Amino acid sequence: MNEKTVKKEKSWFGRLVENFGLPRLIITLFLVLLLILAPIVGADLPTQITNIIARFSWNGVLVLAMVPMVHSGCGLNFGLPLGIISGLLGATLSIEFGFTGALSFVMAILIATPFALVFGSGYGWLLNKIKGGEMMIATYVGFSSVSLMCMMWLILPYKSPNMVWGMAGKGLRTTISLEGYYDKVLANFLKIKIGNFEIPTGTILFFALLALAMWAFLHTKTGTAMTAVGSNPTFARAAGINVDRIRLLSVVMSTWLAAVGILVYEQGFGFVQLYMAPFYMALPAVSAILIGGASVNKASIVNVVVGTILFQGIVTMTPTVMNNMIHMDMSEIIRIIASNGMILYALTRKTEGSK
Amino acid sequence: MNNQQNTPLLEMRNISKDFFGNQVLSDINLTLNEGEVIGLVGENGAGKSTLMRILFGANMIRETGGYGGDVLLNGEKVNFSSPFDAIEAGIGMVHQEFSLIPGFTTTENILLNREPVRKNLIAEIFGDRMNTLKRSEMDERAANAIELMGVNVDRKMVISDMPVGHKQFTEIARELSKEQLKLLILDEPTAVLTEKEAEALLAAIKGMAQRGIAIVFITHRLQEILSVCDRVIVMRDGYVVSEKNASDTSVDEITKAMVGREVAKTDSAEGKNRSFDQAKTILSISHLWVDMPGETVRDVSLDVKEGEILGIGGLAGQGKLGIPNGVMGLYQAGGKVTFEGKDIPLNSPRRCLDSSFAFVSEDRRGVGLLLDETLEWNIAFPAMQIQNKFLKNYLGGLVKWRDEAAIKEVTDRYIDELAIKCTSSKQKARELSGGNQQKVCLAKAFALNPRLLFVSEPTRGIDVGAKALVLDALKKFNRENGVTVVIVSSELEELRQSCDRIAIVSGGKIAGILPAASSVEELGALMLSQVI
Numbered sequence: 032m033n034e035k036t037v038k039k040e041k042s043w044f045g046r047l048v049e050n051f052g053l054p055r056l057i058i059t060l061f062l063v064l065l066l067i068l069a070p071i072v073g074a075d076l077p078t079q080i081t082n083i084i085a086r087f088s089w090n091g092v093l094v095l096a097m098v099p100m101v102h103s104g105c106g107l108n109f110g111l112p113l114g115i116i117s118g119l120l121g122a123t124l125s126i127e128f129g130f131t132g133a134l135s136f137v138m139a140i141l142i143a144t145p146f147a148l149v150f151g152s153g154y155g156w157l158l159n160k161i162k163g164g165e166m167m168i169a170t171y172v173g174f175s176s177v178s179l180m181c182m183m184w185l186i187l188p189y190k191s192p193n194m195v196w197g198m199a200g201k202g203l204r205t206t207i208s209l210e211g212y213y214d215k216v217l218a219n220f221l222k223i224k225i226g227n228f229e230i231p232t233g234t235i236l237f238f239a240l241l242a243l244a245m246w247a248f249l250h251t252k253t254g255t256a257m258t259a260v261g262s263n264p265t266f267a268r269a270a271g272i273n274v275d276r277i278r279l280l281s282v283v284m285s286t287w288l289a290a291v292g293i294l295v296y297e298q299g300f301g302f303v304q305l306y307m308a309p310f311y312m313a314l315p316a317v318s319a320i321l322i323g324g325a326s327v328n329k330a331s332i333v334n335v336v337v338g339t340i341l342f343q344g345i346v347t348m349t350p351t352v353m354n355n356m357i358h359m360d361m362s363e364i365i366r367i368i369a370s371n372g373m374i375l376y377a378l379t380r381k382t383e384g385s386k
Numbered sequence: 387m388n389n390q391q392n393t394p395l396l397e398m399r400n401i402s403k404d405f406f407g408n409q410v411l412s413d414i415n416l417t418l419n420e421g422e423v424i425g426l427v428g429e430n431g432a433g434k435s436t437l438m439r440i441l442f443g444a445n446m447i448r449e450t451g452g453y454g455g456d457v458l459l460n461g462e463k464v465n466f467s468s469p470f471d472a473i474e475a476g477i478g479m480v481h482q483e484f485s486l487i488p489g490f491t492t493t494e495n496i497l498l499n500r501e502p503v504r505k506n507l508i509a510e511i512f513g514d515r516m517n518t519l520k521r522s523e524m525d526e527r528a529a530n531a532i533e534l535m536g537v538n539v540d541r542k543m544v545i546s547d548m549p550v551g552h553k554q555f556t557e558i559a560r561e562l563s564k565e566q567l568k569l570l571i572l573d574e575p576t577a578v579l580t581e582k583e584a585e586a587l588l589a590a591i592k593g594m595a596q597r598g599i600a601i602v603f604i605t606h607r608l609q610e611i612l613s614v615c616d617r618v619i620v621m622r623d624g625y626v627v628s629e630k631n632a633s634d635t636s637v638d639e640i641t642k643a644m645v646g647r648e649v650a651k652t653d654s655a656e657g658k659n660r661s662f663d664q665a666k667t668i669l670s671i672s673h674l675w676v677d678m679p680g681e682t683v684r685d686v687s688l689d690v691k692e693g694e695i696l697g698i699g700g701l702a703g704q705g706k707l708g709i710p711n712g713v714m715g716l717y718q719a720g721g722k723v724t725f726e727g728k729d730i731p732l733n734s735p736r737r738c739l740d741s742s743f744a745f746v747s748e749d750r751r752g753v754g755l756l757l758d759e760t761l762e763w764n765i766a767f768p769a770m771q772i773q774n775k776f777l778k779n780y781l782g783g784l785v786k787w788r789d790e791a792a793i794k795e796v797t798d799r800y801i802d803e804l805a806i807k808c809t810s811s812k813q814k815a816r817e818l819s820g821g822n823q824q825k826v827c828l829a830k831a832f833a834l835n836p837r838l839l840f841v842s843e844p845t846r847g848i849d850v851g852a853k854a855l856v857l858d859a860l861k862k863f864n865r866e867n868g869v870t871v872v873i874v875s876s877e878l879e880e881l882r883q884s885c886d887r888i889a890i891v892s893g894g895k896i897a898g899i900l901p902a903a904s905s906v907e908e909l910g911a912l913m914l915s916q917v918i
Contacts, residue, residue: 252770252777252786259767262756269716269745269753270768271736329758 052324054376058341065348072355077227079351086343088218088234089299092241092292093316094323094339096285100165101330102249103281104261105158107320110169111313113154113176114289117146122294122303123203126212127191136213136298143290150176151286155279162264166327170313177310184305207303213294214301234299241288242332257281261328292316318342318373345369393461395420395600396441396569401455403436403447410436411624414455418569423591423601425611425632428621429644429701429876434604437621438571441602442479443472476568478561480575484553488546492539493528496560502527531563534597535590551583555590562594570594571602576610588614606701606917608637620644641910645878660886662691668870669838674721675894676705676712683708683719684894690838690872695864697885697902698874701913705894706874707748710840714738714745716753725838739772744836746827748843748874750820754827757816761808764815764826765800766793769833800829804859821852828859839863842874857884878909892916 048056070076093111100108108114121143130138154172161168185202189195194207208214220233248254260267260277268274293312297303320330323338350365394417401414411433418424428434439446440453443466447453456463459475466472469479486495501524503517525541532539532555539555548556554575561570572591576584584607591601591614603615611618612632620628620643628635628643669690676683683705690696700706712719715735723730731737738745747753756764769775770788776796778787797811804825808818815826824844831839841860845853861884864871875881881888882902889899890909893916900908 247785250788252774252788255763255767255788256771259756259759259763262758263752265749265753266756266767269714269735269747271739271772273736 055322055324055337055341058322058345062341062344062348065345065352068352069348069355072352074351074355075227079348081227081229082347083340083344084235085218085229085231085299086347087339088231088238089296090292090315090319090343091235091238091335091339092288092295093312094292094319094335095238095242095245095332096288096292097316097320097325098245098330098332098335099257099281099284099288101320101325101328102254102261103257103278104264104328105278105281106166106169106327107317108169108282108285108289109166109313109317110154110172110176111285111289111316112173112309113150114147114286115293115309115312116176116180117150117286118143118290118293118297119180119303119305119309120146121290122297123189123194123207123305126194126207126303127189129191131212133213133216136216136294139213139294140291143294144287147287147290148283151283152279154286155282158282159275159278173313174310177307180309181306203305205304205306205308207305209297209301209303213298216298217295218299231299234295237295241291242335246332253277253280314374315342315346315370318370321376322373342370342373394418395422395460397456397458397461398437398441399456399458401437401440401453401457403433403440403453405450409624411440411453414621414624414626416619416626418600418602420568420600421595421598422617423595423603423615425615425618426602426604426621427606427608427611427618427640427644432621432644433624434621435573438479438573438602438604441472442477442571443467443469445469473564474566476564476566477571478564478567478569479571479573480554480557480561481573484557486545486553486556489544491542491544492532492548492552492556492559493524493541495545495556496528496531496563497524498560500564527563528559531559534562534594535559535587536593537586537590549583551579551586554579554583554587558587558590562599567599569600569602571604573604574606575603576605576607584610606914608640608914611640612637637914638907638911641914642907645906645910645913660694662694662886665691665693668692668726669872670724671709671713672722672724674709674712674719674723676708676717676719678705678708678711678717681705681708681711682894683712683891686721686891686894686896688889688896688899690870692870693864693868694886695861695871695873695884697881697888698872698891699876699878699881699888699909699913700891700897701917702876704891704913704917706876706891707842708894709891710745710842710872710874711747714743714840716745716747736772739768739834742834742837743840744768744831744834744838745840746824746831746842746844748846750823750827750846754830755815755823758814760812761801761806761815761818761826762790762793762797762811765797765829765833768830769796769835772834775833796833797829800825800832804829805855819848819852821848821856824848824852824856825859828856828863832863835867836869838870838872840872840874844873844875845877845880846875853880860884878906878913882906882909 069079096111096114097108100106121139124142125135125139157172158165158168189203194203196202196204217233217237218231222232223230249258256267256272257277260272260274264274319338319342320334321338322342323334325334325338346366346369349369353365354360396418398414398416401411403411414437426434441457445468464475487498502520504520506518509516528541532541535555535558537555539552545553545556561567576587579587588610591603595601603611605611615632618630618632618635618640619626620640622644667689671686671688674683674686680703686709698706698709708717711717713723715733715738719732723732725741730741751757756767766776770777776789776792778789780787794811800806801808801811806822806825808822815823818826844856844860857880860871860873863869873881873885885902887899888902888909890897890912892913895916897912897915
């Protein structure tokens, strides 16, 4: 009897570690520790929590964009900037065409879609040529597309006075304010506000909608095929699946989600950031999903949600707590160390989990 | 040949070896005198290579727990800790795969790392690695080694430009150039040679033996063994089953010793009476070639009758595995395949599956299973993708939703039917044992309700109990559902038990088709008939 209970208790903790994963457990405990420390060192807790939730809502879709490619075995989408660029084209063109308010957000998505489809197809075609080295090539696709667009933003004949450089009257500014366009258009929908504490309900609902769609897709015939392709491409081929087509589809989906993701991010953040900004968007998304417990070829919606909360929690809380403790601004350094460190950790542990 | 007549050059006593409990060699005794040539034959997996690895001190033997018994060289017990020790002691080995540097000349390869060197000033300062090579002496020694074989190989030619035969001679010359060489092991040296080159090699073997070098000659070409060896040793399942003077034996006798097993009780009467001469041809293969590495199919023409179980046998590497893989489109193939009167396009797995073929691959873990997914997925996946089974349609068929309940039901049914040992239908395929994984592969194919089922090496790497279950399941599937089954297997006995007819593949061609009741000798002879 006694022995039995001991065994049961052990398995309880064992199960927790197994299901949730030791790294996630440690990071969660660390985050809880930061949340406890925050009021002690003089940071306002409700504001901090609001920050975490807000950042979660901005980044959720970008992290979700990782899922299809992971499922199809293309690895983590380090080429996320390509999708982000499609989104930026949608955003700037929507503004250029004079749409305002909520309509500008809808139009930005609609305009971004064909770009995402075209870029995604090309990108997917490329990834099908270099099976086995996807993540490396993806990284360079991201890099080079950002550099190309740095030139394009200057050259493309944008005219809207809200976006071009004031003196020259041509070439897009590095940062474009979204005031009057779709600034907080989702966040303010059904917003809950109690004192310093805010929940951007609309953004979270929008993310939930996309996440639900993704979950549903993975339960369809094609979604099942996608997972099987990622799990064992040879098996899938022997079962009559056109592996290349499924992979292409996953890349296009990922690219489109990245485009929508950046628009969601912008509406929360309030600005469109051009030029080198997309460059820095892939790594946080990659780290987030890895922290969430995804591996290089397995990822679920739970991984996305948990990972985004944990990652954004750490990167918002650590600098705040540290700054308050040592009275020095170290936020950017800590953010970089945290996000890159986590990627490094996760990639070394890529066999963790189911594969 | 002289005063050492009573102590043999090599003696192996009671050698045994197991790999993690799997006995591969038992009680092997072998003696070899100076200048003697012995032929070592046996089916793939009989233990020939393992025995030679023990003799050569290969690392993998020690890493897997060493061996039992003694190896004596010149009457002294030896235990080589690495191949270098074995070389030092005068043992040379020529492997099936070449170990030559492609960009170096014959001479350079023959004397690699044993070059005669000349000291110079720089070497005095920086050590021996800076010594210069004595090219002329190298040339001379290489010439001598080649001379020993009695063949003509260009010493200045770069290896990558050579025909395979010459590469093989270079390998042998390298061994011969070692002064201490007393015993040479040749592992299937003629496998890659043309007839003429093989003849030259055989002559070279005789020449070497006359110079006092003992030779162990491993090959599948029995005629060669008889023409050059003094004694023939036949191995089967890790035992030496026969040891005879070459002059006292024949190809037939060796073949029988190689493949013959205790056949009495396994010979099942059931099915042996089935005749399909009248049945219509369901699948017709003509002039099929398949580019499958290591299992090249050259020109196979074969008719499969409706409702029968056809076995395809043959030695490893002769192309039997290439047939199902080629027909199913997993490897590049050409030729003509007709199924029920319709042409089946090759190189397209989907079209085969649509024509209700199913295939259980020999590569269970690589092709057969989604190791990281549940049994449910493994079993239901192909049927779901190809035949839209286990799906619920919503929005007028626009959304095809996975029907988890139906998937679980079918999985549970097969777990039950095939007695798959698992914790639940949600268990990951990776966690099952080999035999149970094989059953999952069968269930996957059964779930497709095929008209024709290809099964490749269904019992490879699984234990005896599971073997019987798998074969019974196949037979039952054939009898009850009227499904035509083609079993490809290297185990002749298994084919004889389960099949109605057996086609033997040799050298990438069908060497012959015999009724399953044919004797092992007949089948064995076919297996070796066109070996290349």
